[in-house]
Amino acid sequence: MEFANPADAEIRAILTHPDTVAVVGCSSNPARDSLRIAKLWRDKGYRVIPVNPELKPDALIEALGERCYPSLAAIPDAVAIVDVFRRSEFVAEIAREAIAKGARVLWCQLGVIDHEAARQARAAGLTVVMDRCPAIEYRRLF
Numbered sequence: 828m829e830f831a832n833p834a835d836a837e838i839r840a841i842l843t844h845p846d847t848v849a850v851v852g853c854s855s856n857p858a859r860d861s862l863r864i865a866k867l868w869r870d871k872g873y874r875v876i877p878v879n880p881e882l883k884p885d886a887l888i889e890a891l892g893e894r895c896y897p898s899l900a901a902i903p904d905a906v907a908i909v910d911v912f913r914r915s916e917f918v919a920e921i922a923r924e925a926i927a928k929g930a931r932v933l934w935c936q937l938g939v940i941d942h943e944a945a946r947q948a949r950a951a952g953l954t955v956v957m958d959r960c961p962a963i964e965y966r967r968l969f
Contacts, residue, residue, distance in 0.1 A: 830940075830942050830945055830946075830955075830957060832955075832956055832957060832958075832959060833954055833955075833956060835968055837954060838956060838959075838964055838968065839968045839969075841932055841934075841954065841956070842871070842964060842965060842968065842969075845871060845872035845873045845874075846873060846874070846907035846908060846931075847873065847874045847875075847876065847904065847905060847906050847907050847908070848865075848868045848873045848874070848875050848876070848906070848907070848908040848909075848910055849876045849877075849878050849896075849899055849902060849906045849908070849909050849910065849928075849930075850864065850865040850868070850875055850876070850877055850878060850910045850912065851879070851899065851909060851910065851912060851913055851921055852878070852879055852911065852912030852913040852917075853865050853877035853878060853879050853891075853895070853912065854879065854882075855882060855895075860912070860936070860960075861912040863962075864910065864912075864960065864961055864962060865877060865891055865910075866891070867961060867962055867965070868910070868961065869891060869892075871965075873908075874893070875891050875893060876893050876894075876896065876902055876904070876906065877891055877893060877895040877896070878895065878896050878897070878898065878899060878901075878902070879895055879897070880897045880898060882895055882897075898924060899921070899924040899927075899928045899930075900924055900927065900928065902928070905928075905929060906925075906928050906929075906930050907930060907931050907932065908930065908931065908932040908934060909921065909924075909925040909928070909930045909932065909933050909934065910934045910936070910961070911933070911934065911935045911936060911939050912936050912939070913939070914939070915935075915938075915939055915940050915941050916941075918935060918939060918940075918941035918944040918945075919941055919943065919947075921933075921944075922941070922944040922945070922947055922948045922953075923947075925948065925953060926947070926948060926951040926953065930953060931952075931953060931954060932953060932954045932955075932956065933945070933948045933953050933954070933955045933956070934955075934956045934957075934959070934961070935955070935956065935957040935958060935959075936958075936959070936960055937958055937959065937960050937963075938958065939957070939958065940957055940958050941957075945957055
């Protein structure tokens with residue numbers, strides 16, 4: 828069965844109800860899209876928690892005003908949206924963590940695609956947006 832993203836109305840709802848977003852694969856490098864999109868989420872009123880297993884835990888505190896965590900499981904607070912900037916091969920693990928964390932949305936960035944992980948996340952009740960960028964969706968829908 829082919830994957831289909833949610834209808835525009837559902838994507839618009841995700842983008843207009845600020846909550847907590849964990850940006851998985853967030854970089855401290857200002858040239859990287861992950862930091863630019865994390866700042867976009869923050870500027871739209873969302874609380875952004877950077878997650879990157881390859882960074883020192885405090886590497887993004889100054890840039891986003893939040894501690895960086897090595898995994899979703901390490902975040903002590905609830906997370907509503909998990910925005911994935913890791914390669915597709917990591918999506919299955921991230922989806923499992925998002926399900927365990929109680930997230931409502933799994934958002935996979937452009938080029939980040941795993942149909943089986945998306946199916947599992949949907950079966951667990953998450954809304955899944957795949958191969959899309961919030962910045963592009965904001966411009967397209969508003």
